[in-house]
Amino acid sequence: MLAVFKNGNVDYVHKVKANRGTLVALSRDSELVKNVRLPRGVEPYESVRSLLHGILSILDQCVEIKEMYRLLLANFVLTSWLVDQLPVAPYIAIVGLPSSGKSTLLQVLRLLCRRSILTADITSAAFYHVCDRLTPTLLIDETNTAGLRSNLFHLLRVGFTPGITALRKNHSFKAFGVKVVTWIELPKEAALNSRCIVIPLKETERIDLKRTRDPEILEAADHLQRQ
Numbered sequence: 001m002l003a004v005f006k007n008g009n010v011d012y013v014h015k016v017k018a019n020r021g022t023l024v025a026l027s028r029d030s031e032l033v034k035n036v037r038l039p040r041g042v043e044p045y046e047s048v049r050s051l052l053h054g055i056l057s058i059l060d061q062c063v064e065i066k067e068m069y070r071l072l073l074a075n076f077v078l079t080s081w082l083v084d085q086l087p088v089a090p091y092i093a094i095v096g097l098p099s100s101g102k103s104t105l106l107q108v109l110r111l112l113c114r115r116s117i118l119t120a121d122i123t124s125a126a127f128y129h130v131c132d133r134l135t136p137t138l139l140i141d142e143t144n145t146a147g148l149r150s151n152l153f154h155l156l157r158v159g160f161t162p163g164i165t166a167l168r169k170n171h172s173f174k175a176f177g178v179k180v181v182t183w184i185e186l187p188k189e190a191a192l193n194s195r196c197i198v199i200p201l202k203e204t205e206r207i208d209l210k211r212t213r214d215p216e217i218l219e220a221a222d223h224l225q226r227q
Helices: 048-062 067-080 102-112 124-134 149-158 215-226
Strands: 002-006 009-013 015-018 021-024 091-095 116-119 137-140 165-168 171-174 179-183 196-200
Touching (some): 002 015, 048 067, 048 215, 067 102, 091 102, 102 116, 102 179, 124 137, 124 149, 124 165
Parallel strands (some): 091 179, 091 196, 116 137, 137 179
Antiparallel strands (some): 015 021
């Protein structure tokens, strides 16, 4: 459904009239939307500081990562909700060996970011279609194994700046949006690497980390997304 804010109140509707016509919510059962994480409602937030504190808390409970990178990621999560207003889309490159926590961090970001989609592989057609319709936060796990690397590099490069349109079979698509990729090591792709904030990870010795499916983590993430 669509959440419509007006005069201090929020109404949930299936469609709403807009300046250029009528906006209609996409079906939750459609292939395009069914794997997208969406908020389960809305509620007011106290302050940006309180939102950051909540995000930082979840990150600290699930992943061992240096404080400076935790703060970067918390701001990245907030940015994903405002990407339509930005001149460039922020990219994150998570780099680390197997068992360093890359997949866990992607799962945490999936819980918190706007319209997040977690995938291990994606075709050009699917990439353009989902980015054009939803402007999601695209989380790509183990990018070294994802299809043809040269095609993926191209897709990531064209999605960095708004206003760039891709033409495919008489259709135009926007590729702009927030993206996160994981690597065992950074690729030899200077143009792409220069667009990324690099977050290094290493295997942890902490035994108190919570899983992303822990009920307390899921409840806290749902609460933050509603805000």
